Amino acid sequence: MKVLAVASIGGHWIQLLRLMPLFKEHDVTFMSTNPSLQDTVKEYKFYHVPDSNRRDKVALMKSTLSVSWLVFKIWPRVIITTGAAPGLIAIFAGKLIGAKTIWIDSIANVDRLSMSGKMALKIADRVYTQWEHLQTEQVIYSGNIL
Known part of the structure; x- marks a missing residue:
């Protein structure tokens, strides 16, 4: 099964890597916001995308275009993300191609679901805390995964 695994740098990426045992049987492609992270998943395909957040509209548009183009290019059957913005964008684009989508909210969100997690609730097939x-x-x- 073709899987796209998406996470921003930092804790999001660390948490995504904790899911590696689940990926052994699948054709997994990783996507993140820092090209140096490719070294942590050398045996897999990897794509770098621009980082973004809701405050920087230009960066958000660049990230949306890049992530969406790659989702359409890869055409995964499943998209799994631990956040943040690029993962949410991937879920939105994935729904357009009929992919199953999974959002795993960061362990750092102790008191409530993250803002991105709340948005993912509206579209993702599964949302985990x-x-x-x-x-x-x-x-x-x-x-938890961390």
Whole structure:
């Protein structure tokens, strides 16, 4: 199965790498915001995309175009992300091609789902939290990955 795994640099990327055992049987492509992260997934395809956030509209547009183009190029069956903005963009683009989409909210969000996680709730097929007390009918708790 073709899987696209997306995360920003930092904790998002570390948490995504903790899912590596799940990827062994699949054709996985990684996408992140820092080209040096390719060294951590040498045995997989890797794409660098521009980082962005809601405050920098120009960077957000560049990231949206880059991530969306790559989603259409890769055409994954599943998109999994631990955040942040590029992962959310990938989920939106993935829904356009019929991909199954999975959002895993960062373990750093102890008190509530992240803003991106709340947005992912509206479109992702599955949204996971890493905190049991944040679980709802829509938000799944299955333990943590960090």
